[in-house]
Amino acid sequence: MKASRKFIATKRVFKNGIINFGRNIWLAIAAIAMMTITLTILLFAVVANATFSHTITDITSRIDVSVYLKDEVTPKQRDELISQLKQIDSVKSLTYISKEQALKDYQQQNINNADLLTAISATENPLPASINIKPDDPNQLSSIKEFLDKPEIQALQSDPTSYSGDRKAAIDKITKATHFFQQAGVVGIIVFTLISMLIIFNTIRMAIFNRRDELTIMRLLGATTWYIRGPFVVETVLYGIVAAAISLSICAALFAVASSTLQASSLGLLDIGYSNTYFSERLWWILTIQIGIGIIIGAASSTIATRRYLKFKTSK
Amino acid sequence: MILLDRVTKTYNRRGPVLERISLHVEPKEFVIIVGHSGAGKSTLFKLLTREEKPTSGKIIVGGMDYDKLNDKDIPLLRRKIGVVFQDFKLLLNKTVDENVAFALEIAGLPNSEIKHTVPKVLDIVGLKGKEKHYPLELSGGERQRVAIARAIVRQPKILIADEPTGNLDPKHAWDVIKVLEKINRFGTTVLLTTHNQDIVNTLKRRVVTIKDGRIVSDRAVGHYKTA
Numbered sequence: 371m372k373a374s375r376k377f378i379a380t381k382r383v384f385k386n387g388i389i390n391f392g393r394n395i396w397l398a399i400a401a402i403a404m405m406t407i408t409l410t411i412l413l414f415a416v417v418a419n420a421t422f423s424h425t426i427t428d429i430t431s432r433i434d435v436s437v438y439l440k441d442e443v444t445p446k447q448r449d450e451l452i453s454q455l456k457q458i459d460s461v462k463s464l465t466y467i468s469k470e471q472a473l474k475d476y477q478q479q480n481i482n483n484a485d486l487l488t489a490i491s492a493t494e495n496p497l498p499a500s501i502n503i504k505p506d507d508p509n510q511l512s513s514i515k516e517f518l519d520k521p522e523i524q525a526l527q528s529d530p531t532s533y534s535g536d537r538k539a540a541i542d543k544i545t546k547a548t549h550f551f552q553q554a555g556v557v558g559i560i561v562f563t564l565i566s567m568l569i570i571f572n573t574i575r576m577a578i579f580n581r582r583d584e585l586t587i588m589r590l591l592g593a594t595t596w597y598i599r600g601p602f603v604v605e606t607v608l609y610g611i612v613a614a615a616i617s618l619s620i621c622a623a624l625f626a627v628a629s630s631t632l633q634a635s636s637l638g639l640l641d642i643g644y645s646n647t648y649f650s651e652r653l654w655w656i657l658t659i660q661i662g663i664g665i666i667i668g669a670a671s672s673t674i675a676t677r678r679y680l681k682f683k684t685s686k
Numbered sequence: 687m688i689l690l691d692r693v694t695k696t697y698n699r700r701g702p703v704l705e706r707i708s709l710h711v712e713p714k715e716f717v718i719i720v721g722h723s724g725a726g727k728s729t730l731f732k733l734l735t736r737e738e739k740p741t742s743g744k745i746i747v748g749g750m751d752y753d754k755l756n757d758k759d760i761p762l763l764r765r766k767i768g769v770v771f772q773d774f775k776l777l778l779n780k781t782v783d784e785n786v787a788f789a790l791e792i793a794g795l796p797n798s799e800i801k802h803t804v805p806k807v808l809d810i811v812g813l814k815g816k817e818k819h820y821p822l823e824l825s826g827g828e829r830q831r832v833a834i835a836r837a838i839v840r841q842p843k844i845l846i847a848d849e850p851t852g853n854l855d856p857k858h859a860w861d862v863i864k865v866l867e868k869i870n871r872f873g874t875t876v877l878l879t880t881h882n883q884d885i886v887n888t889l890k891r892r893v894v895t896i897k898d899g900r901i902v903s904d905r906a907v908g909h910y911k912t913a
Contacts, residue, residue, distance in 0.1 A: 375794030382791055587775050590735065591836070592764030593792040595757075 379597055387604020394577050398609055401566070401573045405613035405667060406620070408562040409660050413621050415555030416656075421645045422548040429544070435503040435514055438529040441469070443499070447526060455503060460513050462504045472497040498528045567671040570609065574602050574675035585680065599676040606672035610664025618657055625649045687713040687844060687875045688734070693743030695729055703729045705899045707743070711877065713843070716870045718886055719879045721896035727879045730896070731848050734877075735769055736760050748843050765793050768837030768874075772849035774829045776821040776836075783808065783817040786835045793840055803839060811835045811865050827858025834865055838874065845869060847878045851885065859885065 391398065439448065448466070455461055467475070473495050480486040490496065505511055511533060517523065518531050578585065588598050625646045649656065688711035695704040704726045711717050721727050732738040733745060736752065745752040748766055755763060776785050783804050790800045808814055811831040821829050830850050837845055847866060851859035863885055870876045880886060886893060895903040 374796070378796055379794040382794075583775075584777055587777060588788075588792060590737075590764065590769060590775065591789050591792050592761040594761045597761075597792060 383600035386601035391605045391608045397573050401570045402609050402613050404566040404569045406616045408566045409617040420648045424644050436532040437501040438498040440528040460506050462506045465502045467500045469499045570671040571675045574672045578679045602676050603672045606668030607665050610668035614660035614664040689746040691744040693740045696741045716876045716891045718893045725896045726899045768842040768845040770833050770837050770847040770850045772852040774833045781818050789836045807835045807839045826854045827861045830862045844875045
């Protein structure tokens with residue numbers, strides 16, 4: 371009997387919360403709008419962060435060190451060099467590209483350029499064999515460089531070692547930008563969360579004042595604290611759900627438009643297409659998180675408001 | 687049923703509003719409490735519904751010792767006491783039957799039971815046929831009977847009516863009093879405060895007179911003279 375009464379009461383708390391949401395809709399709009407902005411900023415921050423780190427990984431994986439070998443280098447010398455290189459800690463992987471392979475690659479790359487092809491397809495193959503080294507961390511090339519700069523190693527090389535140095539500069543820039551955006555994102559999220567909590571708090575405060583009489587009567591008729599406060603919390607949880615849905619629709623539209631119009635235009639190294647992919651692949655996950663955060667913001671602020679303005683302690 | 691033992695209520699820095707009030711009400715009794723405004727009647731009711739705590743003294747209602755109540759028990763206490771106010775305290779945006787049902791909803795009763803009980807209670811207070819009216823479409827007496835229906839719908843052992851006839855003309859006041867008597871006949875203890883000399887003298891019930899926060903007389907068949 372008692373359990374079923376509790377269940378009925380809970381059902382009524384939800385029902386009343388939904389009714390209040392409808393009644394309060396004009397007040398609620400401000401709160402929902404603010405929450406939508408907060409959730410949108412949050413979503414952008416997450417997607418931007420993912421895009422930046424994706425870009426960094428992508429470019430980092432393309433950074434490499436190429437060692438060009440003289441034609442006179444014997445297979446034995448070559449194998450020794452490779453095994454020595456493999457022992458360096460910061461070497462992630464390396465590939466040996468023979469003269470024949472280098473020629474094939476060259477022909478492949480210039481398949482549409484007959485002049486360049488004929489210039490090289492002569493019997494003499496001018497392309498050197500090379501060793502392509504992928505480092506663990508593009509910022510930690512010094513031990514590799516140190517090794518390659520040794521005179522006896524230099525003696526084996528036909529051309530100066532190539533470090534994709536310009537790419538490193540780009541990576542540094544993006545890394546810096548990422549850190550900045552991360553910090554700005556965190557600050558933005560905190561500020562907007564606080565603002566939307568304040569607005570929801572105020573919305574509930576006004577709703578409580580509007581319905582003072584009703585709440586007093588409920589209290590005098592023996593309504594439990596939960597029965598009185600619950601509907602307000604349900605109402606703000608609904609704000610959170612509505613705001614999450616609006617925010618997600620806005621973002622979905624924005625990303626769709628952005629990826630089709632910005633894809634072609636040059637945005638440096640940032641991959642807008644990836645943002646869109648990231649977003650659409652994780653749509654349900656993002657929706658869940660947004661609704662979750664919306665609910666938390668709503669429930670937290672209305673709980674504070676009802677505790678502040680719906681006190682049911684007997685006065686002494 | 688109701689026991690007050692040397693109950694004193696003092697608000698900050700003022701003299702006591704109620705001073706050493708001792709009162710014993712038997713089950714099924716009908717007690718009228720009279721006194722001028724400011725004598726302490728309303729404070730006494732607030733103590734009984736636990737809107738206020740006494741400064742000192744003991745209150746036991748329906749076997750519940752108020753000293754042992756914590757905040758969680760208060761809603762349960764209030765569901766056991768029916769309360770009727772001078773200003774009705776009806777929800778104006780709800781119809782008559784919704785107002786009465788409201789008290790049952792709060793108590794967590796299932797809808798089927800609410801649908802079954804509300805018409806019966808409206809019949810007792812003589813409001814059959816007015817179920818779908820809004821409070822503002824009713825006369826003062828009818829509104830007060832809605833409030834009484836709401837107070838008794840949970841079948842409380844005790845009904846407290848604080849000046850229920852205060853805003854009513856004599857005819858409507860009598861309608862309300864008759865309903866209270868009827869409820870009392872069904873076995874509910876009724877505590878009524880009133881200013882109305884006619885009502886007190888005609889009812890011939892126990893009358894407790896409060897003056898300046900003290901009980902000055904307590905008679906089995908009391909009279910009330912306006913000074």
